[in-house]
Amino acid sequence: MFLRIDRLQIELPVPARADPNAAAALQELLGGKFGEMSTLNNYFFQSFNFRNKGKLKPFYSLVASITAEEFGHVELVTNGVNLVARGPDIDVKNYDVAAAPFAAVRDARATANFFTAGGAALPADSMGAPWNGSYVFSTGNLILDLLHNFFLENGARVHKLRVYETVSDPVSREVCGYLLVRGGVHAHAYGLALKHLTGVDMTKMLPVPNIPTDKFPEARRYMAEGMHRRLYRFSPGDYAEIGAIWGNGERALPGDPDGELVVVDGHPDGGKIPDLAGISTAFTPEYQPEEIFDIAGKLYKAFKSS
Numbered sequence: 664m665f666l667r668i669d670r671l672q673i674e675l676p677v678p679a680r681a682d683p684n685a686a687a688a689l690q691e692l693l694g695g696k697f698g699e700m701s702t703l704n705n706y707f708f709q710s711f712n713f714r715n716k717g718k719l720k721p722f723y724s725l726v727a728s729i730t731a732e733e734f735g736h737v738e739l740v741t742n743g744v745n746l747v748a749r750g751p752d753i754d755v756k757n758y759d760v761a762a763a764p765f766a767a768v769r770d771a772r773a774t775a776n777f778f779t780a781g782g783a784a785l786p787a788d789s790m791g792a793p794w795n796g797s798y799v800f801s802t803g804n805l806i807l808d809l810l811h812n813f814f815l816e817n818g819a820r821v822h823k824l825r826v827y828e829t830v831s832d833p834v835s836r837e838v839c840g841y842l843l844v845r846g847g848v849h850a851h852a853y854g855l856a857l858k859h860l861t862g863v864d865m866t867k868m869l870p871v872p873n874i875p876t877d878k879f880p881e882a883r884r885y886m887a888e889g890m891h892r893r894l895y896r897f898s899p900g901d902y903a904e905i906g907a908i909w910g911n912g913e914r915a916l917p918g919d920p921d922g923e924l925v926v927v928d929g930h931p932d933g934g935k936i937p938d939l940a941g942i943s944t945a946f947t948p949e950y951q952p953e954e955i956f957d958i959a960g961k962l963y964k965a966f967k968s969s
């Protein structure tokens with residue numbers, strides 16, 4: 664089962680203005696073939712379907728704990744899309760429904776972010792094509808599934824690098840920078856798991872593509888604090904067996920800041936989830952939201968005094 668914590672894995676800056684086309688680029692990291700929904704659902708199904716969990720504890724725990732981290736990555740990219748996708752900024756004071764106030768949306772890269780979601784994220788790629796279950800690979804063959812996960816993390820890396828090369832706003836770059844570091848950890852971890860099982864040291868081919876992660880200023884900060892050496896259990900008491908793979912004297916990859924690999928109990932401290940205001944002119948949460956704000960306020964007050 665899952666425990667939910669109302670925090671983002673990192674704190675994101677709040678942008679001064681909307682940039683729906685940057686949001687479309689970020690959508691690739693959410694619902695693209697190599698997006699966070701794909702890593703989440705791959706590990707999700709593999710960990711649920713896993714046979715001989717008891718006898719294969721270190722490998723089961725690895726896939727299971729990374730599943731929980733990927734849930735948080737989906738949440739992070741979704742919040743990033745929300746921060747930059749609010750629909751082209753309009754002057755709400757001089758708003759006139761008959762004057763096509765959102766006409767600029769027609770020229771946005773992914774119009775569905777506005778038309779369907781009201782300026783928010785969708786389970787879709789940068790072209791608005793829906794994420795789909797055929798991206799999930801769960802054969803039950805441990806080596807094949809781990810090999811797929813290694814490939815998937817590197818596929819995700821090439822997408823993050825390319826998205827990074829297209830965006831200049833601080834939110835999108837922060838999302839890419841953090842996820843590049845965490846994806847590097849996962850590729851490294853799956854490589855170590857495969858080395859234990861087969862003797863083949865896949866970690867020697869990392870990073871793929873072969874550009875040092877610390878070339879990216881937003882990633883460099885996380886590496887300087889050792890984020891590339893940490894794997895989280897994401898559980899109050901379970902999955903400690905990942906230490907048999909992520910640990911055991913193993914060190915950071917050559918080229919990254921050196922140090923031992925460490926398992927962190929629990930989860931990262933993380934940062935606040937942005938509390939974005941609705942867009943009444945796009946009817947979120949309502950055209951005149953005061954009444955439902957009032958209902959929620961009274962409801963909470965009655966609950967607190969009961």
Ligand code: MN
Pocket residue numbers: 699702732733736842845846
């Ligand atoms: Mn991820």
Ligand code: MN
Pocket residue numbers: 702733816845846849
């Ligand atoms: Mn990952």
